[in-house]
Amino acid sequence: MAKTPAVASPEILPPLRNRTRLGRRLFDDENLDLLAHVLDDWFRIPGTSIRFGIDGIIGLVPGLGDILAGLASCVIVVAAWFRGVPYVTLTRMVVNLAIDVLIGSIPLLGDAFDIAWKANRRNYALLSRHLAEPHRHTWKDAVFLGMILLVLAAIFALPGLVLWWIVARLLHGY
Structure with missing residues (x-):
């Protein structure tokens, strides 16, 4: 019996243009919503309707905690910029974030403010509103x-x- 040579079949890879880039996946609605949820209302105080997130917890570290939480919150603002949100909305988002970081840096009182203000939820709502109705102010x-x-x-x-x-x-x- 004669052996027939094995025919090599080429490996088929998806084209590069169809692969999703890290930036697109990072700035997906689901990921941004999850980030806002983790930062602002991931935990609930049992027996109450009070919710807080990582922002309220790391804000307890004086000075550094609020800066780190503010940097994490910048992801939503940067995502909005990449997704073409107008400057009016971006300005509102930056002001929400600035209020959160500045007042949040006040010991104890600022942490209570962080829990109530929920800047990330506000910013995600602004982003979602723009994406649903792009030219409406x-x-x-x-x-x-x-x-x-x-x-x-x-x-x-x-x-x-x-x-x-x-x-x-x-x-x-x-």
Whole structure:
């Protein structure tokens, strides 16, 4: 009997363009929703409706905890930017995150605020709203940005007003 040579069949691989990249998988809705859930409301205090996440726990470490939680929260904002969310919405998301980190850095009171504020849930809701209705901005967006601009203007104007008041007092001899 004569042996027939084995015919090699080529290995078929999927084309590179069909493979999902890490960035696409990381920024999927399911993963971002899970991240917001883990950071903001993964645990529940038994017998209550109070939920908290890793953000509230690592926020107990003074200073460093809130910074680390803020960095983890940046994933949702970066994902929104990659997915084409408009700058108005991105600004709202960054302000939600800044409020969470700044007030959250206050010992104990800030941790209670973190549990109530749930910035990651808010930011994921903003991202989801934009993806569902891409070109729709509500009046709340405009009012929110207007209020942020007013607060920033007050913050920057306050030192100048205090300095002017001190100089006026010194010049008039009071």
